[in-house]
Amino acid sequence: MIEIRNVHKTFTRKGQSIEALRGVSLNIAKGDIFGVIGYSGAGKSTLIRLVNYLERPTSGEVFVQGEPLSGYSPAELRQVKKKIGMIFQHFNLLESKTVFDNIAIPLVLLKKSKQEIRERVTELLEFTGLSDKAASYPKELSGGQKQRVGIARALASNPSILLCDEATSALDPQTTKSILELLKRINEAYNITIMIITHEMAVIQQICNKVAVMERGEIIEQGNVLDVFGSPHHPTTQSFVQTVIHNSVPQSVLNTLKAENGRRLFKLKFVGGAASEPIINSLIRRFEVNVNILFANMTEIQQTTLGNMILQMHGENTVIDQAAAFIVSQGVEITEVEA
Amino acid sequence: MFDTVITSEQLFQALRETVVMVGVSLFFGALLGIPIGIVLVITRPGGILENRFIYAVLNPLINIIRSLPFIILLVAIIPFTRLLVHTSIGTSAAIVPLIVYVAPYIARLVENSLLEVSPGILEAAEAMGATTFQVIWHFLLPEAFGSLILTMTTATIGLVGATAMAGTVGGGGIGDLAISYGYQRFDTFVMIVTVVILIIFVQGIQSAGNRLARKARRD
Incomplete structure (x- = not known):
């Protein structure tokens, strides 16, 4: 659906060049919610x-849908853009137009008939739960409502891709949750591929199936959200x-553990079914x-x-080894931690 | 109460002349100035239709005309005025320099108004695949509308001031009346009346402009 192949991007401002992207490659499949x-x-x-x-x-x-944008x-590029919706951190709605007219803009640009526009906007x-706000102006709306207008506007021209630029960063956690639920619903109802950029891991956790982590213009890690969350490198x-x-033991707890002998610390990771078995x-x-459970989540x-669980086992070293082997046999990942 | 040599007919004639001069030069000034203002915004570095050449020509040109006080502009372009209206005296002769004076002023004010539109709006427009014309028509102008009304208000008031000097080329109007009777013939009554009229004029334009702008901005 979307492929970015070894892209470099350098900005030059006031004679200084800044490398914003250094050889980024990624691949987003149809139907993905890619964070x-x-x-x-x-x-x-x-x-x-x-x-x-x-x-x-x-x-x-x-490449978008297999075609290189360059x-x-x-004129062709403008047509391609009409199939890619975008929402923004600061919504970028027209203050001078009503909610209805804001949502209608992409259709007006496409020169659709009044009748068609009315049907689609309604x-x-x-769909976005704004029926009673059609005649309101953006100034009269809350942040969450503004973003819903932004989403409705982005969907007006039936795009196959939706780009979300920090779409929830200006919203409170509760509103963020409802906007993310709406995005998920869009992904499922219309099979729209969604690309989200964010600095909040909770956004990724809540709706994404794939994730890429960026640092200094490079992608340092990417994959299925479950894999990246399970074992970040x-x-x-x-x-x-x-x-x-949260899967680290507080330093104060570690300090008290150091003093004792014959006790060993393990980190356990359960995925899927293993989490519901009474392994302990x-x-x-x-x-x-x-067994002393120090942490579980x-x-x-x-x-x-x-x-995730951190537990301490106290007993004969060989028995502890056997116990650890038993845990592995139950499909749970275990690593010993130096106390 | 006052001794005065002018008749009420002369006063109304002067009023009419001022309204005609302001109205006509505002119309043509806007016709020239608004598009030039738009061109300045879209061709400026980083604009949606960046064009170094057009911007580099237009920008200083506006500054040059704007550096001339109206009274100097008025006499300096007399040959041009004569070319256009075949006379260098009278109301129509005054209108030509008034347009030349106000068009760049409007262009600069329009430029400022349009620059106030948030770059985010333009980015959204670009992301929607809008053509340059669509960006101007559906995004820039509606978003700047309230500010543009204030811009035109300021330009109109500037014009009222400039018409007072149009008397120099026999343009007539309220200002002319004030100079030729109130000042040169020591007619205090005319002086007071013209001042009061000008104040009412400017106040009226400003509050009408404010009201319209408020309506457009939905404050």
Whole structure:
């Protein structure tokens, strides 16, 4: 659906050149909700603007539905853009027009008939839950309502791709949740491919199936959300994951553990079915070990549960080894942690 | 109460002349100035139709005309005025320099109004695949509409001031009356009346403009 192939982008301002993207490649399949996460200045905004050619690559190529964007004439490019919706952090609605007229704009640009416009806009108002706001002006709306207008406007021309540029960053957590639910509904109801850039891991966790982590103009890690959340490799990714999954033992607890002998610390990771098995119970019954659960947590990602647990086992070293082997045999990942 | 040499007919004649001069030069000034203002915004560096050449010609040209005080412009372009209206005196002769004076002024004010439109709106327009004309017509102008009304209000008031000097070329109008009777013939009554009329004129234009702009901005 969208392919970005080895793109570099350099901006030159006041004689200084800034490399915003350094050889970025990614592939977004039809129906994906693809999240790009990174701190500000990582190059995510530039990256998402490549897809509708608001930014042109300095080198490399962008393909949308198999076609290289650089091959289009300006007029053809405008037609391509009509099939790519975009929503923004600050909504970018026209203050001078009503909600209805804002949503109608893409259709007006397409020179649709009044009748067609009325039908389509009414349908979108309903879909986004704004039917009673048709005659309101953006000034009279809350942030969440404004973003719904932005979404309805982006969908007006029946796009096959929706780009979300920090679409929830200006919203409170509750509103963010409802906007993300709406995006998910759009993805499922219309089979629209969605690309989201954000600095909030919770956004990725809630709706994305794929994720790419960016730092200094490069993608440092990408894959299925479940895999990246389950085993983040890069330190930046780990710190992002930790914002939604807390899996570290507080330093004060570690300090008290150091003093004791014959106790070993393990990190366990449960994915899917393993999370609902009474593994710890079996462990205690089968082996001569004392088990102390220091930390446990479960997160739902992509309708799959991801469990994290830190436990301490106290007993004979060989028995602890056997116990650890038993845990592995139950399909749970286990790693020993140095206390 | 006052001794005065002018008749009420003369006063109404002067009023009519002022309204005609302001109205006609505002119309043609806007006809020239608004498109030039739009061209300035879209061709400027980073604009939606960036064009270094057009911007580099237009921008200083406007500055040059704007540097001349109206009274100097008025006499300096007399040959041009004669070429256009075949006379260098009278109301129509005054209208030509008034247009030359106000068009660049309007262009600059329009430019400022349009620059106030948030870049985010233009980005949204570009993302929708709007043509340059569509960006101007459906995004830039509606978003700047309230501000443009204030712009035209300011230009109109500027014109009222300039018409007072049009008396120099026999353009007539309220200002002319004030100079030739109130000042040169020490007619205090005319002086007071013309001043009061000018104040009412400017106040009226400003509050009408404010009201329209408020309506457009939905404050």
